[in-house]
Amino acid sequence: MHRSGPGDRSGHRAPLSGGRGAAGATHWLLVRGRGEQPLARHIEPRAIRAHASSRRPAHQPGDLAILYASVWQAIFGVAEIAGPPEHDPERERWAWRFPIRPLVVVSDLERAPAVEEAGIFPQSLWRHSYIRLTEEQFVTARLLVEAAGQRL
Numbered sequence: 001m002h003r004s005g006p007g008d009r010s011g012h013r014a015p016l017s018g019g020r021g022a023a024g025a026t027h028w029l030l031v032r033g034r035g036e037q038p039l040a041r042h043i044e045p046r047a048i049r050a051h052a053s054s055r056r057p058a059h060q061p062g063d064l065a066i067l068y069a070s071v072w073q074a075i076f077g078v079a080e081i082a083g084p085p086e087h088d089p090e091r092e093r094w095a096w097r098f099p100i101r102p103l104v105v106v107s108d109l110e111r112a113p114a115v116e117e118a119g120i121f122p123q124s125l126w127r128h129s130y131i132r133l134t135e136e137q138f139v140t141a142r143l144l145v146e147a148a149g150q151r152l
Contacts, residue, residue, distance in 0.1 A: 026058075027138035028065040029120060030079070030100070030130050038071035045105040045152055048079065052094035053129040057085045059098055066118070066133065066141040067102070073122050074112035075141050077149065078104040094129075104142075106149035113144040 030051050033039035048067070059065075059081045067077030082099040089095065106112040115122060118141035120133070133141070 026060065026063045027133045027135070028059060028063060028081075028130050029068050029075075029133050029137075029141075030065045031068050031070050031128060033069050033071055035071060039069045039109065041109050043076060043105055043107045043109065045077075045102050045107065045150075048077065048100060048102040048105070050097050050099050051130070053085070053096040053098075054094055056087070056096055057098055057130065058132075059085065059130070064103075064138070064142075065100065065130070066138065066145065067105075068115055068120075069109055069112065070122070072109045072112065073115050074106075074109055075115050075118060075120075075145055076106040076109055076112040077102050078142050078145050102152055104145050104149045104151050106145060111148055113141075113148055115141075117144055 032051070051065075061081055061083050063081040065079045065081060066075050067079055068075050079100040079102045082101040085096050085098040087096055119137050120141065
């Protein structure tokens with residue numbers, strides 16, 4: 001089966017290369033849900049619209065990201081960065097926000113793959129709202145999420 005990638009409606013799959021690929025995209029892991037506010041077991045894909053960060057993100061529109069539920073230590077989505085970051089000077093924490101568009105989501109976190117299956121280890125994530133992924137990590141994570149989730 002041949003599925004379309006982000007922004008591609010022609011039926012050709014988007015490249016899965018890491019770093020800045022042919023289209024200039026970088027791949028990220030977005031950390032969602034913290035100890036004091038973990039994600040609920042059931043994910044509503046339509047509710048995934050933005051991601052917040054405490055520092056100015058290096059993301060660019062068109063970059064791809066794996067969504068990570070930190071308390072669950074599971075990867076549950078593939079998303080596209082849909083716009084530039086915006087700063088809210090009224091906020092002390094999580095003052096940077098950028099829009100994201102989910103492409104694939106595992107709606108039940110009980111069925112979501114463990115982050116370690118993609119070669120990403122939770123102890124490296126605890127202080128971050130996002131990290132850059134290697135090509136191998138992104139490709140592995142995307143395939144795991146696609147196998148367990150539903151393309152939107």
